[in-house]
Structures are given as structure tokens and as C-alpha cells.
Amino acid sequence: MTQLVSTSDALVTLADHILDSIDDLHQVQYKKKGRTYRFVNHTFQRVRQQDKHLIIDPDNLDEDIGLLSAFSILYNINNGEILTQFPDFCCTILSMARQLERNKWFEDENSCVVNIRYSSYDPRDLKDLAEEYIEMHPITENHIKYGVNLMYAAKLNFLHTDHHIGTKLEGLYMRQFIEEYYGEQALNSSDVLIALKSCVHWGNIKGMLYKLGVADIDMTPELIESFDSFPDADEKLRLNVYQRYPSGTSKYSLIRKSLDILSEWRYSRLVPLPHDLDLSWIYQLCHDIETNPIRYHLRSHTKRLCIDPVNLGDLNTKYSAKIKQLLNIVSIIINVFQETGAEFLLQNSKFNNFGPELINSQKQYYEKLLKLKDHIEVYEDKQWNSDDIVIRLDSGDSNNSLYHRITEARGNYY
Template identity: 50%
Template sequence: MSSEVATNNTVTTTTDNNVITTESNSNLLSSSDALIQYCQYILEEEIDELTKLEYNKKGRKYKFINNSFQRIRQEDKHLIIYPEQPELKISFYSAFQILFSINDLLNTQPEFCCTILAIALEIEKNNWFEIENSSIIHFKNCIKDPRILKDEADEYIKQNPISSKHIEWGLNLLICSKLNFLHTDHHIGTKLEGEYMIHYINEYFGEEALNSIDILIALKSSVHWANIKGILYKLKVPNIKISSELTKNFENFPEPSIELQKNVYSRYPSGTSKYSLLKKSILKLKNFKYSKLIEINSEEIQKNLIWLFEICNDIEHDPIKYHLRSKAKQLCENPINLMDLSTSNKDKINSLFNLISIIVNNFARIKLQNEERGNEDEEEQQTEDDDQDEFDNLLYNSKFPKLEDSSKYYPELNEKLINLKKRIDQYELKNWNHDDIISRLIDGIDTENTLYSKLH
């Protein structure tokens, strides 16, 4: 490749290996005009050439996509599209070729395959694909023509026509996959996951499909084809960074059900599980039957509890800002750097994990003894035991420090809890119920600074 740039009256010719100068010419462009032309050449010619380039590094393949080199995986599973000429149904033949390569899936699961083929056609026709997604390849950049199985595909669809139900099913699966991405950072994991993904696969294709490796493989390819931002926008996730063009493209995307929209808030976004765990655990402590007797006099702990509920409130109202991939995928305007957030609040987080650990480890083994109480109390007792079991389960979460560590973190609190537990044990052995025990031990307790009062 070579090019010429003019500066004043001198021509500079650039080749791949060297620079050759000099030839005076008074009719050449000015340096500014020449620079503009050369930049235009780079934008129009060179970048277009880059889209055809790829390189391998440590066994991984990279390709120039969306103005940067991105790693590409399983290229034979990528959907090839030609949205400028949807009547060619390039996406349909591409999807058929992918399904054809997955064992005997086309024959064993025709309803599922028609659903995937419907997804491909709808994504291409409506521009619901993700341009920057390396799972999508434009027809002009594909290596092999996807119509190699055109005759087989046309015959298959005659035998198994695509109907409106397949489109509905496919769009619901796409929505469920984006909910999975929001909550776990994965559209589909190493096994079928996601409450609604599992529900719909079972409803549409039967229980056998839930454990089908072939269906899992097909889903791993197809659910990545659709645009993440567009579907999250349709799910009414607040503050999605979405262009006017993409908004227009998704105008005719059917409204997700209210149930699926609510599922957005059923779990915290990917990358924020420890904040969710802390809040849920604190709320379990609030409901612990002896929380009215546990004093929290430390101002540090009280401030940390306020901080936790404030940040959790923000996560719950603006989940996309806290998503692990929010910055990389430009999902919102001002994404939170989760590593910085964790580092800057390390002491607060450690404090709360140790607080929960020390309380749980001291009290999780307390059980109400009810064998000799009357039958009229049996239902109430069962409820209390269920709550206690949920409380006990915190012992088995590896994220919480061991008692020997948390007791060093809060030695005075640990000593108080040990003494309180001994006193409670005495009344437990006499088969007192917990309300009577609280009434007996409440004297001398600073009720304004108990775990119960601070969390209500």
C-alpha cells in the first residue's frame, strides 16, 4: 500500500517499508487539505479493510468490530445477516445451518427449531441485532455463504411452518436471556438457568427439553443475537443509554409481560451480590426473635448500616448503573466502577460482614424447646422454627468470617453476646417462650440502640 501527502510544494510518498521524498509541485494541495483527504481515506478505505482482518493470540481469535479488536468465539455459531435485503432471508439460512450442525436437533425438536428460526428472521427484519456484538456477522463480511443448505432449509420449513406462536415464544426467550444477563452477566450458563427461562422452556417444549444439551447449545448461540440495550429498554430498566435509532427500531418489539418487567428487580444486578447478601442478612437479623435484646452501641456500626441501606436503595432504583459490564457495553451514562466502590468502602463492608458473623455464630444454635407446650402453640412454633432455620443457614455461607475472626473484630460485642446467650439458655431449658424471655431480660437493655430498633 502506498499514499502521497503534499506539504507546501513537496510530495512525500509513503510505502509500507520506507518514505521517499521530494518533488516540487506548485499545484499540490495545502498541508491542511491534504491532511483532511488522507484522514478521509483512512476512514473510508482502511477501516473497512480492518473489518476483514483477524489475528490469533494465545489460541484466541480477535477481529476488528465496532472500532476495536474484540475476541470472537465459535464463529460457526454466529448469525449472518443482510438487513438491507431481508427478502433474501440470509438470517434464516444462517440459523438453519447452525441448527443443522447440532446433532439431530432439527428432527427431535422441530417446535424449538422453528422458534430459533423465527428469532433469526425477526432480528434481521426489525434491526433488533447488536451491531457491535461479535455474534453477528454482516453478509458482506462472511467467509462462507450461509445458503449452502438452502434446499434443505426450504424443504424443512414446508414441513414445519413458522407461525405467530414461534415468534412469541422466541421473543420471550430473548427477554429471559437478557434478564439473565442483567442478574448474572450470562445469557445462558453451563446449564439452563433463570426462573423464567426454565419456566418457558418447560411450557413450550416439555420437561425433556430442560435437560437437553442440544437445546442448551442452540440457546447459547441464538440468545446472543438480539440487542441487549434494546430489550432492557423494553423491560423498562431505567436510565439505559440508547440511541434514537435503536429506540425507533424497537418500537414494534412487543411489550414484555408485567411479570417479566417485575423480574428486573427480583435480583440485584451482576457484580453486586455482596451488597444484596448483606442487606438480606441484616433483614434476617432484624426478624431474629431476640433482636430486641442485642445492643448495637457502636456509632461506626450504626453509620455503616445507614450506608448499606442507602447504597442498596440506589442499586434497586438504578440497577444498570451498577452492572458489572455497564461501562464495557456502554449501558448507561455514568456507570459505577464496582472495584473502586468495593475498595473505597472496604472497611464498611468488612464491618458488616463481621457484625453478621458474630451474631449468627453466637445465636444460630438457639432453638425454642416446645415439646411440652400446648397444641394451641404448635402453628406459631412452626413459624418461629422456620425463621430460625433461615437464620441458621447464614452459618454455611463462606462469605462470612469465622467466629474466631469476627470476635477479634468486635471483642466487646462478642463478650456481651456470650453472656446474653447464657442467660437466654437458662430460660430455654425451663421451656419459656421467647416473648417471656424478652420481657424478663429487657430490663437494663438500651432499647433505643438494639438491633431491632435500629432496623425498624
């Protein structure tokens, strides 16, 4: 026989059920492409091998657990050969671990940083060896400076490519710093690469992007206070933030770059554009991306990098037809005419191969450009200069020319 309960008892039971569900949720994990993701800190995060984690003990900083865990990682790379082969590099890693722990510059716990209470091993097991090593190779202020710059370089890589390092040592400044600080041999060392793949993830992404001058990072007051003491980035690193588009937006950068190059081409005033081709959206979008890159980063939502991230999937869906049309038009122009200055862009896989399918997608436009090309070549064969050819072949529809349309669209935002 079913027993009736009061409304208040039913609500209590329901609340208990919800709380139990939340507790269970913290244990949820799944695998994708060989990687494990676990629900921690209110989002799913990749679970990395714990032998690559920075182990910390914020309540007992005198124990130097961060440094000891870094030493343990280095000690276990290729039987510890890296410790003797690249001592300055290793001291940089050790100093980095120490500074991250002491100043609370580390990434959120449970991602690639773990409290010693939850560690699967005790890094203090190698304490004597670590102390002997540091006595032989003292940590200097230069090592701390090197570590800061490596962290900045890694976060710039993340901003632009979504990877801190990659399958090989990547990034202009990462490669530059490694070679400058530790020599060409370190640049090509697989052991150095393995060590970097572990340690550069330890630094707090939000805090370091904030110090690089990236706008609208979602910072807590506590994180701002912690990073007040983080060394300022060199101006060249801060400028590099805006020299490339954020990860996930390269197609928009490619389109804008191709249009800008074509607008400077000597015959851009003669080449017409289809009347239905809209250019204003790409310059408006690129202006928005350049103004606030973090909103458009591929991981902005999952890593809670800003308060109002853009959904790139929705953005791509919104503009997919316009993206395809622009890429096709640009590809046809570059393939029909020679020496536009944009030929190198066709190496990018986002452009379709030049062939019947591409031509048929814009057949009338393609044939129109072929006729224009023939007219230009007639006067080039007569040794006319490009300025005279432009004047001679001006159709009177200059407002629809490649040059005018791009200049007009760009002028609204730049």
C-alpha cells in the same frame, strides 16, 4: 541534513499519523482466558466463533439470510439431530432469526451478528434444505411468541448473572419456558443448550432491557423506533427485573438481606451492635441499586448500557472495610445464636468461616454476645416466652439494639 517544514505541513503530517493510528486501532485484538477480544464499535468486544453468528443482509431481506444462517447453525449441531428431535424448538430459533433481521432487533454488528459481506461462509448453501424443513414444519405465531419469551428470559439472566445461559441451562424463566414449550427432554438436552448459547446472544441487549422496563438504558432514537414493534414483556418478566440485584452487586444484596432477616428475629431488640458500625451506607446504596440497577451492572460500561455507569471496582474499594466489618458482625450473630432465621446465608462464600480469626476480629463483641446468649437460655429453660425474656433482659440501651439500628437505617430509604 534535517529539512525544516512549515507549521501547516507539520500539522497535516501529525493528523495523518493520528488517522493511521485510528485505522490500526480497529485491527487491535487480544486474548484473555482463551477468549479473543477485538476493538469494534468503539470498545473491545469478545469475538465468537463465526459459525455461531447470526448472518444478516439488511439490504436484501427477501433473501432471508438470518433464517438461513440459523438453519445452518442447527444443521451443524450433532449432525443435525436437533432438527428432527425438537422441531418446535428449531422453528422457534428460525423464527427468531428472521424476526431479528427483519425488524432490526439484532445486536450490534461485529459482536455476535455479522453482515453477509464479511461472513466466512454463505448460509445460502443450505437454502434448499432449509426450505424443505420449513415446508414440513411451518413457522407459526406461537414460535414467534416462544422466541420473544426466550430472548426476554436470556436478557434477564444477563442482567442478574452476566450470562445469557451459563454452562448449563440457568434462570427461572428460561428453564420454565423451555420445559413448557418443548418438554422435559429439551430441558436436559445438550443440543438445545448449544443452540441457545448461540441464538440468545443475537438479540439486542439494550432494546430488550428497555422493553423489560429497565430505567435509563442508553437508547438511540433509531433503536427506540425499531423496538416500538417488539412485543411487550409479560408483567411477571418485568417484575423479575427488580427481584434480584444486577450482576456484580450480590454482596450488597446479601448484606441487606441478612440485616433484614435478623431485624425480624425475636431477640433482635436485645442484641447490641458496635457503636462504630455504620448501617446507613448499605441501605442508601441498596436503594440506589434497586432504583437504577443498570448503572450498577458489571458490564454497564463495556457494553455502554447507560450514560453514567458506576465503576464497581471503585465502589468496592470505597466500601471494602465496611463490607468486611458488616459480614463479620452478621456472621458472629448468626453463629452465636440459634434459630435467627438467617443460618442458610452462611452457605454463601462471602462469609468467612467461623473460627479463631473471625472471633478475634471482634473478640469483645463476641464475648458480649455469649453472655447474652447464656442469660437468654436461663429464662428459656424456665419456659419463659420470648416477649417476656426481652422485657426482662432489656438493658435500657434499646436505641443501640440490632432491631432499632436496622429499622432506623432502613426507614430513611424504604
